[in-house]
Amino acid sequence: MKWILFFGALIGLSFCGREKFFGDQVFRINVRNGDEISKLSQLVNSDNFKLDVWKAPSAFSRLVDVLVPSVSLRPVKSFLKSQGLEYSVTIGDLQIYHEMDSIAGDFPDLASRVKIGHSFENRSMYVLKFGTAEGGRRPAVWLNAGIHSREWISVATAIWTARKVASDYGKDPTITSILEKMDIFLLPVANPDGYVYTQTQNRLWRKTRSINPGSRCVGTDPNRNWNASFAGEGASDNPCSEIYHGPHANSEVEVKSVVDFIQEHGNFKCFIDLHSYSQLLMYPYGYTVKKAPDADELDKVARRAAKALASLSGTTYQVGPTCTTVYPASGSSVDWAYDNGIKYAFTFELRDTGHYGFLLPANQIIPTAEETWLGLKTIMEHVRDNLY
Amino acid sequence: MQRREAGSRTGLGARRRVAAGKSCSLGEGVSIAPLVPCQRSRGWTSPAPRRGGAAASRHRAGKLGPGRSGSGAGRRGPGAGSSAGRARPGRTRAPGSGPPRGRRGVARRGLISSSAGAAHLEPVRRTPRPPASMPPRLQPPPASGTGRPRAAVLPLALLLSLALQGVAAAPAGAGEPEDSLRRQDPELPRGLLEQAARAALHFVNFRAGSPSTLRVLADVLEGRARVNPKKECQVDLVFTTDRYNPEEGEERLGKCSARVFFRNQKPRPAINVTCTRLIEKNKRQQEDYLLYKHMKQLKTPLDVVSIPDSHGHIDPSLRPIWDLAFLGGSYVMWEKTTQFLHYYMAQLSSVNQWKTNDDAIDFDYTVLLHEFSTQEIIPCRIHLVWYPGKPLKVKYHCQELQTPEASGTEEGSAVAPTELNNF
Numbered sequence: 001m002k003w004i005l006f007f008g009a010l011i012g013l014s015f016c017g018r019e020k021f022f023g024d025q026v027f028r029i030n031v032r033n034g035d036e037i038s039k040l041s042q043l044v045n046s047d048n049f050k051l052d053v054w055k056a057p058s059a060f061s062r063l064v065d066v067l068v069p070s071v072s073l074r075p076v077k078s079f080l081k082s083q084g085l086e087y088s089v090t091i092g093d094l095q096i097y098h099e100m101d102s103i104a105g106d107f108p109d110l111a112s113r114v115k116i117g118h119s120f121e122n123r124s125m126y127v128l129k130f131g132t133a134e135g136g137r138r139p140a141v142w143l144n145a146g147i148h149s150r151e152w153i154s155v156a157t158a159i160w161t162a163r164k165v166a167s168d169y170g171k172d173p174t175i176t177s178i179l180e181k182m183d184i185f186l187l188p189v190a191n192p193d194g195y196v197y198t199q200t201q202n203r204l205w206r207k208t209r210s211i212n213p214g215s216r217c218v219g220t221d222p223n224r225n226w227n228a229s230f231a232g233e234g235a236s237d238n239p240c241s242e243i244y245h246g247p248h249a250n251s252e253v254e255v256k257s258v259v260d261f262i263q264e265h266g267n268f269k270c271f272i273d274l275h276s277y278s279q280l281l282m283y284p285y286g287y288t289v290k291k292a293p294d295a296d297e298l299d300k301v302a303r304r305a306a307k308a309l310a311s312l313s314g315t316t317y318q319v320g321p322t323c324t325t326v327y328p329a330s331g332s333s334v335d336w337a338y339d340n341g342i343k344y345a346f347t348f349e350l351r352d353t354g355h356y357g358f359l360l361p362a363n364q365i366i367p368t369a370e371e372t373w374l375g376l377k378t379i380m381e382h383v384r385d386n387l388y
Numbered sequence: 389m390q391r392r393e394a395g396s397r398t399g400l401g402a403r404r405r406v407a408a409g410k411s412c413s414l415g416e417g418v419s420i421a422p423l424v425p426c427q428r429s430r431g432w433t434s435p436a437p438r439r440g441g442a443a444a445s446r447h448r449a450g451k452l453g454p455g456r457s458g459s460g461a462g463r464r465g466p467g468a469g470s471s472a473g474r475a476r477p478g479r480t481r482a483p484g485s486g487p488p489r490g491r492r493g494v495a496r497r498g499l500i501s502s503s504a505g506a507a508h509l510e511p512v513r514r515t516p517r518p519p520a521s522m523p524p525r526l527q528p529p530p531a532s533g534t535g536r537p538r539a540a541v542l543p544l545a546l547l548l549s550l551a552l553q554g555v556a557a558a559p560a561g562a563g564e565p566e567d568s569l570r571r572q573d574p575e576l577p578r579g580l581l582e583q584a585a586r587a588a589l590h591f592v593n594f595r596a597g598s599p600s601t602l603r604v605l606a607d608v609l610e611g612r613a614r615v616n617p618k619k620e621c622q623v624d625l626v627f628t629t630d631r632y633n634p635e636e637g638e639e640r641l642g643k644c645s646a647r648v649f650f651r652n653q654k655p656r657p658a659i660n661v662t663c664t665r666l667i668e669k670n671k672r673q674q675e676d677y678l679l680y681k682h683m684k685q686l687k688t689p690l691d692v693v694s695i696p697d698s699h700g701h702i703d704p705s706l707r708p709i710w711d712l713a714f715l716g717g718s719y720v721m722w723e724k725t726t727q728f729l730h731y732y733m734a735q736l737s738s739v740n741q742w743k744t745n746d747d748a749i750d751f752d753y754t755v756l757l758h759e760f761s762t763q764e765i766i767p768c769r770i771h772l773v774w775y776p777g778k779p780l781k782v783k784y785h786c787q788e789l790q791t792p793e794a795s796g797t798e799e800g801s802a803v804a805p806t807e808l809n810n811f
Contacts, residue, residue, distance in 0.1 A: 241762070328761075358734060360700050
């Protein structure tokens with residue numbers, strides 16, 4: 001059966017005895033009577049679909065939350081339909097938040113889940129904060145992921161990295177020493193509405209899901225919406241474009257939430273944005289070909305990071321400033337960070353180089369995350385040793 | 389979105405004088421051997437053979453590139469962007485010297501040549517030197533005719549004698565020490581050599597008509613580009629290729645030399661390309677026929693939703709469908725590639741028809757192309773007819789990006805159909 005293959009591929013994903021299921025969905029089923037409850041039990045108890053009940057019906061709630069592995073989605077959907085069971089697909093990133101919660105729970109002295117805002121469709125935006133000191137505003141690193149919702153490997157890498165940071169603290173000297181000096185903030189899903197949309201409607205959706213008045217086209221490119229040469233070259237003023245910059249800088253609440261948090265914090269030294277695909281490691285600027293003042297240093301750091309990354313499996317990344325390495329892009333997060341005093345600003349375009357593109361196979365998730373981790377550590381080490 | 393425009397440059401005078409009257413001897417102190425970096429002459433650059441890059445087709449865990457030194461390992465596929473116009477200081481390269489590839493010559497067995505835009509299939513030939521006075525306009529690529537003597541491959545340096553005004557571009561390398569001297573040439577679209585390589589490869593794949601031996605880009609070894617006042621861009625380049633579906637442990641590197649002519653954002657770049665064979669002809673035919681038999685055995689109607697699925701999974705039994713779809717997609721991607729736009733096939737989103745009752749496979753499907761640098765997803769309906777060993781027949785229709793006021797659905801409905809075919 002197909003699910004055997006799928007689960008086989010997923011075995012590699014387990015760590016700490018917990019298996020990660022990326023792309024599964026949580027169905028919220030409304031059971032209206034005893035008959036429906038027994039039909040649902042029949043479905044859940046059947047071993048075929050490997051369903052996992054997260055929230056069972058009780059006297060107070062007729063809603064059942066069931067985690068459905070992605071391979072089972074189609075048969076389960078048709079079963080529910082044929083039995084007349086009412087259901088809705090809850091936010092696809094529920095399990096990401098579930099995992100963040102679980103990391104914070106497993107490592108309470110190090111990690112905490114912080115709400116920094118909400119999305120256009122009112123989903124919460126959570127970051128994981130890793131810090132070893134109480135109070136104060138330590139120099140900090142921001143890891144941004146999932147701003148373009150179809151780049152699933154970015155989200156997967158981020159959540160893997162979160163657990164890696166937590167697990168390796170106290171064991172790995174590098175991450176331990178990094179955390180002794182700096183805090184790490186990790187936002188695995190910077191675009192939750194888009195992410196859910198890719199799970200439920202359109203796998204290749206990129207933008208936010210904000211409504212554009214006067215247009216039938218939805219969404220703004222959240223990585224053209226930052227206040228760094230906003231609406232310059234490398235963005236579009238057409239709401240139907242995938243690189244639509246939005247009506248004005250920070251118009252997207254998802255972007256504004258991050259901007260506000262970082263500015264309020266005031267002591268970020270490093271901002272890394274994870275994307276896919278193309279295997280590139282880039283630094284400012286995207287909005288101009290002019291050399292950034294710190295370009296030489298950033299280039300050296302990036303090359304070291306790319307080398308470290310390649311050392312694991314031979315995956316090679318090209319290094320350079322965004323504008324000339326990939327294409328001009330204005331209003332990007334990394335340029336904004338850099339122009340706001342966050343010197344160590346980098347963009348990763350993760351695997352691959354076009355064969356699978358956004359649809360990177362699940363069996364490449366862990367190898368990607370593991371090699372990227374080496375690159376991230378290299379950068380953070382340098383930041384640790386060059387705090388300003 | 390604004391795009392950088394390719395401009396033109398003057399200043400060919402000095403080189404022109406040098407070029408005239410010289411044979412293919414090398415200037416002082418310059419030696420050319422296969423795959424060494426080309427020395428730079430004023431205004432022209434060529435990259436050193438780039439080391440490393442992960443192949444687009446496969447990520448090879450733990451494997452180093454085949455016998456190559458330098459930083460990084462593995463091979464880079466067509467996906468990676470790179471900068472153009474990086475200048476490297478060096479000695480003047482004497483014109484008239486052939487590219488490394490020229491040593492082996494066209495007469496070598498097992499070469500596959502194709503051209504598009506010229507109405508014939510011929511290996512790239514050396515042209516006789518034109519007269520010293522040259523009009524400053526783009527001349528059409530030298531027409532090859534039967535009367536022309538067979539010769540070694542057209543030396544890249546002979547471009548100097550084609551009176552175009554132009555600049556050269558070099559791709560960025562990964563971790564090369566010369567990078568500190570990189571400068572951005574504002575007149576040339578970035579990654580121009582990679583663009584040309586991609587276009588050429590799509591064309592090679594289409595012409596080969598073989599879903600079992602598709603190629604992807606490994607490295608660009610050297611290249612030259614010229615831009616004319618009409619902003620049309622001619623690129624001559626040499627690049628290496630990998631198999632799209634490499635077999636376990638297989639390390640086959642093909643080599644191609646190509647001339648690609650971009651028509652300033654108009655579709656259908658003209659391509660003239662010669663490649664070494666990647667696979668023995670018999671083996672290729674065998675593998676194609678196996679694929680064909682496999683396809684004939686698939687039960688219709690195909691129960692296919694999308695390939696790959698959202699998690700990048702392709703059922704092994706359906707892999708041949710993907711490969712055939714990619715073959716048809718190559719035709720589309722060739723035609724659509726310009727100096728500024730390139731494509732990857734993101735997903736086979738639906739199969740409209742799969743017929744095998746006659747001998748040939750009759751395949752009607754929709755793919756989603758991912759367009760760089762606009763990031764657009766372009767649905768293209770493709771209809772192809774394939775039989776192993778026969779040229780591929782294909783026609784297609786891609787949807788256009790809708791305007792802000794368009795009344796189509798947000799997912800994009802066809803506004804201006806572009807129908808092109810070779811039926």
